[in-house]
Amino acid sequence: MNDRAEVYLGDYALILDGRVVEVLHRSGAGDRFHVNHVAVEAKPRRDGGMRIQVGIEAGGIVQQGQRFEVPAERVGEVTALFEQAKSRRTRSTGSGPPCG
Numbered sequence: 001m002n003d004r005a006e007v008y009l010g011d012y013a014l015i016l017d018g019r020v021v022e023v024l025h026r027s028g029a030g031d032r033f034h035v036n037h038v039a040v041e042a043k044p045r046r047d048g049g050m051r052i053q054v055g056i057e058a059g060g061i062v063q064q065g066q067r068f069e070v071p072a073e074r075v076g077e078v079t080a081l082f083e084q085a086k087s088r089r090t091r092s093t094g095s096g097p098p099c100g
Helices: 072-087
Strands: 004-009 012-017 020-025 030-034 038-044 050-058 061-070
Touching: 004 061, 004 072, 012 072, 020 061, 030 050, 030 061, 038 061, 050 072, 061 072
Parallel strands: none
Antiparallel strands: 004 012, 012 020, 020 030, 038 050, 050 061
16 A cells, blocks of 8 residues: 555645645645544535635534645545545544544
8 A cells, every 4th residue: 555645736735644634835834634533525616626625523514724726637636635544544442433
């Protein structure tokens, strides 16, 4: 298994490195999330692209993190990266709710 996947979208780099998802902006701003904690909200655009927010889920809403646009021709790459991240999640062994 390749532990690292990267997708570059203009000013943003999406990186899955092992069990950590990173969203980095060229300004130096960035966020890191463990795969068990990352939440993604994707809204389709009329042109086939997506509006994405990557952050944490709280009360059914994706919060914090970063928002960016994904052009239609890159949707497959971005979707594959987040599907790979999801497949790396582990079941919760603590007292909190399981990730899903």
